[in-house]
Amino acid sequence: MGRLTNLRDLVGAIKDKASQSKAAAINNSLHLSLLRATTHDPFTLSNPKHIATLLSYGHGSRATASAAIEALMDRLQHTHDSSVAVKCLLIVHQIVKQGSFILQDQLSVYPSSGGRNYLKLSNFRDNSSPVSWELSCWVRWYARYLEQLLYASRVLGFFLCSTTSTAEKDRAEEKVSAMVTSDLVKEMDSLVGLMEEAGRKPESLHLKGNSIIGEILNFVGADFLSAINDVSVRVNEFKHRVSCLSFGESVELVCVLKRLEGCREKMVELSPTRKRVLIDGMWVAVREVLDKSTEACRGEKQGRLLLTWGGRREQGTESARFGGRVLSCSDSFRASSARFGSSRNA
Structure with a gap:
């Protein structure tokens, strides 16, 4: 199992190098920073320098902040690697905690259609290793938690x-x-x-x-x-x-x-x-x-x-009084018979 894990880590490192080289070749600094902050290593935190670079995109124009959020969400929703997914979620959380207003604003309106399954990770599975399988449970829970955090922040009117x-x-x-x-x-x-x-x-x-x-x-x-x-x-x-x-x-x-x-x-x-x-x-x-x-x-x-x-008792009492005032057919018949009987006796 250790050999398989090491092989997986090696493949992940190769993917990271290849993706970063491609982003550097086309001079896409945003994509390069995001790749560096969301590597395939399941045991190492993102470098704070790369996180700071991503957060800096919130200090420019609204279009720049929007592009940063779009890139982050695209990375999150298209990866099948639990390490990449959980690091993307950590960046989302850091935007909520430390991001500029404009970056937080872009995060709060993404996607424009809203919805409870905001991050769309309820079915996330990475069964490539026992570590990735367990990390997948954390990805699903962490996404639900961040959805609830964003919802509560909308209700309160500020990021909690x-x-x-x-x-x-x-x-x-x-x-x-x-x-x-x-x-x-x-x-x-x-x-x-x-x-x-x-x-x-x-x-x-x-x-x-x-x-x-x-x-x-x-x-x-x-x-x-x-x-x-x-x-x-x-x-x-x-x-x-x-x-x-x-x-x-x-x-x-x-x-x-x-x-x-x-x-x-x-x-x-x-x-x-x-x-x-x-x-x-x-x-x-x-x-x-x-x-x-x-x-x-x-x-x-x-x-x-x-x-x-x-009310029911009052209604019943009124009905009884009403019944006492109005004779039914049988009551009328019995009264007539009684009168006839008494006259015969007389």
């Missing part, structure tokens, strides 16, 4: 884990108190969805200690902390609104918060020790809002049942 959007996030937090409750619930739903997807990461057998997997987990862990911060802001806002929620809003909020509680174990796993105080404080607020929302749902449900049954 971006280092360039701090001021924008601060403004967004200020707007939370002025938001419509239904929109606030939708934001909570998208954030919890991201945390749930983070908790579905694959297990590693052949990839323990792999630097690529380690980088993915570092990125996802940072996103997780950002999501916790944003969830905490919204949970605290719901503490002030819980008594004013409609029945439907209370039900939706209870469902979202129960899903959030399902992420608790993964929070401990993915969050550093220094953040435990923040997380513990958030759980206190979550439990308070969940208890109040659940109680409001029960009270509303009982009230509706009482109203429903009360």
